[in-house]
Amino acid sequence: MTQHIKLAPAGTPQAGRFDWGKLFLGLPTIFWFVCLIVVPLVMTLILSFASRDAYGRIIYEWSFQNYIRFMDPLYLQILWRSFYLGLFTVIICLLIGYPLAYFIARSPKNLKPLFLMLVIAPFWINLLIRAYGWMILLRYEGIINIFLRRIGLIEEPLQLMYNDGAVLVGLVYVFLQFMVLPLFATIDKMDWTLLESAQDLGAKPFHTFRHITLPLTLPGIIGGSILTFVPAFGSFIIPRILGGSNSIMIGNIIETQIKTARNWPFASASAVILIVTALLGMLIYVKFSGRSLMGGD
Amino acid sequence: MTGKNSWPFKIYIMLIFAFLYLPVVVLVLFSFNESPIIGVWSGFSLRWYESLIGNRAVVSAAKNSLIVSLSATTAATFIGTTTALLMERKGGFRGKKTMDPMLYMPLMVPEVVFAISLLTVFTLVGIRLSFLTLILGHVAFITAFVIVTIRVRLAGTDRSLEEAAMDLGANEWKTFWHITFPILLPGIIGGALLGFAISLEDFVITFFTAGPGSSTLPLWIWGTLRRGISPDINALSTIMVLVSVSVVIIAQLINRKKL
Amino acid sequence: MQKEIMIQLLDVAKRFGEVEAVKGISLDIFPGEFITFLGPSGCGKTTTLRMIGGFEDPDRGDVLIDGFSVKDKKPYERDVNTVFQSYALFPHMSVFDNVAFGLKMKKIKESELRTRVEEALSLVKMEHYANRLPKQLSGGEQQRVAVARAIVNNPRVLLLDEPLGALDLKLRKQMQVELKHLQKKLKMTFIYVTHDQEEALVMSDRVVVMNKGQVEQIDSPTDVYRYPKSRFVADFIGETNLLKCTVGEEKNGLLFLRHGQTVLQASAELAVGAAVGREGFLSIRPEEIKVYETSPASQKSKADGGSADTIIPASVEEVIFIGSTAKLITRTKTPEAIVLIAHSPLAAGSALVGKTVFLSWSPEQAIFITE
């Protein structure tokens, strides 16, 4: 039964008719993806090499001048602030999100959806309203100051808003779900018998956590960190409302350049820098966290 | 394994929940305050809600919000359904492998960048900022979320169901109509509700792509906020919180419904 | 008399990327027969079946139904129905609506539809479950509904892809019988896929043994079992002793085969393509080996015509209880050690371990296989 085999190339198109169904399904996708996603982003990239005249009109002369202008310490400092605020947001979100996700994953089956819902619900509130909620709490005549004065802890109201701390609180509050959900997904999937057997073998709780739980949930940690870092790093409404002019982030540069200064090419260049920095940060992070947690002790 | 949480852990979790709900509770609480001073409770009242209803700008902004979110959701659900079908069912078109991860790109690009990119295109192409641009902006943003939701559902359904229908004599369209669509419907509704919720939740895209005359609720709040805080905003926020959260809960319930 | 051919596979092949699932299969299937594709998991049975059903397009070759190519025909244009391994019952439709689906697609009148659905359901004894949803049925019941949903359309051919795979052993045996009866009653052509050799042997008129995307042998169940044409078939179906041999000479209708120093005999008539010097395998089924405690040579005269039984002394190394008989693992002594497995009546029992016995078989039961 030796057969001589001559193979048709893999993936030969199906014999027969033209698939109209595919075309029909493809058109909306193309419209959305090409017109509303790819073209705008590419345009922004292109525009970042253009310049503008005194009236804010775009001049199509290509140069790196927007990028060079961004190298000013003023902007670099803002970029740096965005970076460390993003980083701290991730860290605090981890410190809050991990125990929370762990708690939900380990709660009884019938309560799990309820807890999950309770955690997620606040994040469906309009971003602006959530920021406003913190404004009510933190401002000079805000609830926290009123409360602290009422219990006699302070004489004069504290300046709680318009600093990095306030922005950080806001960022954590607004983006915590991006940390909790991936963490919950991995912790919930984790094989608990592994933990039990580790304890069975005499591992102390900390060791169990360090050598079993942590590596197993690493994908969730990395995924959550990325999902949290990107929007935190690029946010503009939180620093705008809670940070004022003291705590400007790169998103605010973009906003000002578009809405006030009308320098679109520079705004575009800032946007490109934002994306590139975020990507770089993520790459380094993935490499670093992968090695330090998985590798040697 | 449950119920073994230590006390410090429990307290920590409670503090986290307090952190999550404190701003919301304060917001809602003072929307029912008699006094216009937020922070000083002076009695229960619905006066801020009454004043909202009497405020023509708010009513028209609410209408606009609803129009924008509903239109955007409708379009995004349509695109989301066809894309999910294309990716999960119409195996083997060229470039599918490359396309696949790119569909998630919108979820990874910071919203500000997205927003100004859309603004750039609208301006350069010469579409004046209006309802249309606002709706398109929302469609651009929420469709990726809708696709993800519907795809998960579609991937979870047994492909041989559709083959069985074809085997029994149903052509592609009849198969879709009698089998795929009814089975996918909870996913589609779930995706639509999610898209709607995200559209309601959005501020950034709205902020950049809305034109004059298409003021929506978040934009009204933004405008009012610049003149300082006011219980009006609390009342409006409370209503919006209620709407958003109920939409999401309904979406969750529908999505969880098993076959 | 020339039998008409119902389905013809002409050198059909299919590959998925790097995997050559089916490497060119040709096959004729006749009306009313129960034919089974048998082979290990991953050998391309499902893919072949799906090409007949129209769910995969062959890369090469053609499928003919009643003499016409169905290459460009979609599944819904082929007069063929399938029972899917996962049953694929529509979860949002009642049992009745599931079974009625095919008839509705054909726009059959309501009254006729009702009688036909009821008829099909009673054929599989599910007439009382018409209003249930699939999820309210057990696995076996779902399986019956899947069969009813297919046969109600009166297809020319019914394709069944491991339809009993998900059932427990007892239910599977019962359903094997029922399906076979159903097929006889309806006189419908069944193309059946399974990896369970016993199931294939029990149910089929003909068995197509497949391996790595190719057909190894097409024969009746008895012939496939008794006269395997390849080493794979001998090995895959039932248990056998396989010895690597070279053909020494052919004499008096017997092949004399060399296995090392040992010379063994096989019937020349049954050995296809055996020429002197050719290498191959000798297959002897354990149940064909008779076990004697004393040498049977003295009892048996050579008068009955030359084809004397082979007799080899061997020591019993292990005895394994396998139900009605015991399996002996034995090792021959001279001229060299060969491990042979034989079946012996239980009575002999474990008392034999360590003892020397005499193994004997007739040359007709020793099949020489050249591949």
Ligand SMILES: Nc1ncnc2c1ncn2[C@@H]1O[C@H](COP(=O)(O)OP(=O)(O)O)[C@@H](O)[C@H]1O
């Ligand atoms: N849709 C597919 N994509 C890729 N590989 C496939 C596909 N279908 C089958 N295969 C591969 O083709 C081979 C034959 O599969 P199949 O016909 O299902 O085998 P069987 O039914 O005999 O177990 C297997 O190696 C399988 O992995």
Ligand SMILES: [Mg+2]
């Ligand atoms: Mg198979």
